[in-house]
Amino acid sequence: MEKDQVEEFILHFDKMELENQFLGMENALMENTADKQEKVQSLFREIHSLKGTAAILKIPDLIKFLHIYEEALGVISRNIHQLVGIRRKDVFDFFFRGLDLVERLTFTLRDSPNLIIKNNKELFNFYIQTIVDAREIVANQEVYFEFAALDEDLF
Amino acid sequence: MVIVYCVDDDAFHLGKIQKVVEKACGLKGINDFEVIGCKDGYDFLAKVPQKKPKLITLDINMPNFDGLSTLVRYKVLNPSATILMVSSENEAVVQRLTSKHHTNVDPQKKQALLKSVIDRVKTGNKEPGKINSVLEAVSSLGLDPLSVAMKNGAREILQKPFDVDQASTIIARYLT
Numbered sequence: 001m002e003k004d005q006v007e008e009f010i011l012h013f014d015k016m017e018l019e020n021q022f023l024g025m026e027n028a029l030m031e032n033t034a035d036k037q038e039k040v041q042s043l044f045r046e047i048h049s050l051k052g053t054a055a056i057l058k059i060p061d062l063i064k065f066l067h068i069y070e071e072a073l074g075v076i077s078r079n080i081h082q083l084v085g086i087r088r089k090d091v092f093d094f095f096f097r098g099l100d101l102v103e104r105l106t107f108t109l110r111d112s113p114n115l116i117i118k119n120n121k122e123l124f125n126f127y128i129q130t131i132v133d134a135r136e137i138v139a140n141q142e143v144y145f146e147f148a149a150l151d152e153d154l155f
Numbered sequence: 156m157v158i159v160y161c162v163d164d165d166a167f168h169l170g171k172i173q174k175v176v177e178k179a180c181g182l183k184g185i186n187d188f189e190v191i192g193c194k195d196g197y198d199f200l201a202k203v204p205q206k207k208p209k210l211i212t213l214d215i216n217m218p219n220f221d222g223l224s225t226l227v228r229y230k231v232l233n234p235s236a237t238i239l240m241v242s243s244e245n246e247a248v249v250q251r252l253t254s255k256h257h258t259n260v261d262p263q264k265k266q267a268l269l270k271s272v273i274d275r276v277k278t279g280n281k282e283p284g285k286i287n288s289v290l291e292a293v294s295s296l297g298l299d300p301l302s303v304a305m306k307n308g309a310r311e312i313l314q315k316p317f318d319v320d321q322a323s324t325i326i327a328r329y330l331t
Contacts, residue, residue: 055316
C-alpha cells in the first residue's frame with residue numbers, strides 16, 4: 001500500500017462532521033423526531049460512500065471494518081419504518097468508537113503504510129473488539145432496538 | 156456522438172466510473188463521445204432530455220432519488236434505454252443480515268407491496284405519508300436490490316470496487 005492511498009482516504013473522512021451526524025441521529029431516534037428517517041439514511045449513505053472509497057483505494061483493514069460498520073448502521077437504516085424504540089442507548093457509543101477506530105487506523109497506516117495491524121497489539125485489540133461489537137449488534141438486533149410489525153399502509 | 160450518463164452522488168466514485176467509461180470508449184475506438192455526470196436521479200432526469208443517451212450507469216444508494224427509483228421512472232420515459240446498475244459488492248449480504256423483521260409478511264405480499272411503490276414511482280408523483288422510493292421499499296421489505304434492478308430493466312450490475320480493465324470491457328460491450 002502507498003501512503004498517498006491513505007492520504008486520499010483522509011480527504012474523504014471528516015470525523016467531526018460524521019460525529020455531528022451521529023449525534024443528530026441519536027437525538028432524532030431517542031426523541032422519535034419527524035426527521036429521524038432523513039438523518040439515518042443520510043448518515044448511512046455517508047458511511048456507504050466511505051466504505052466504497054476505501055475499496056477503490058484498496059485499503060484492506062479499512063474495507064473490512066467499514067463493511068461491518070455499515071452493516072451495523074444498516075440495522076437502523078434498513079429497518080427505519082419498523083424501529084419504534086431504543087432498548088440499549090449504549091448502542092450509539094459503538095458508532096462513535098467506530099469513528100475513533102477509523103481515525104486511528106487511517107493515521108497509523110498513513111505513518112506506516114506497510115504496517116501489519118496484528119503487529120500493533122493495542123490497535124489490533126481495539127480493531128477486533130470493535131468488529132466483535134458490530135457483529136453483536138447485527139446478530140442480536142432486538143437486544144438493542146425495539147421493532148414493530150411492518151405497516152403495510154406505507155406502501 | 157456517443158452520450159453516456161453516469162449517476163452517482165459521491166464525486167470521487169463518479170470520477171472513477173467516468174474514467175472507466177472513457178476507457179471503454181477508447182477500447183471501441185470511439186473518439187466522439189461525451190460522459191455526463193449527474194449527482195442523483197433528479198439531476199439525471201433534468202439533464203437527459205437534452206442529449207439522448209447510448210448508455211446510463213446508475214449508482215443505487217443516492218439521496219433525493221435513488222438508483223432503483225430512477226431506473227423504474229426512466230424506463231417509463233425511455234423503455235429501450237440501456238442501464239447498468241452500480242453496486243457495492245456486499246449489497247445483497249447487507250440486506251440479508253440487516254432485515255430480520257419481515258417474517259410476518261409472506262413473499263407474495265412483499266412483491267405486491269413493492270409493486271405498489273414501483274407503480275407510484277413510475278408515475279413521477281409522490282404521495283404524502285407513503286414510501287415514494289423503490290430502494291426504501293426494497294430495504295423495508297428485506298428484498299435484494301440487485302434482483303429488483305434486474306427485474307425492472309437493468310441490463311447488468313457493475314460491482315464496486317471496479318477493476319478498471321474488467322469494468323471498461325463490460326461497458327464497451329454496450330457501446331456498439
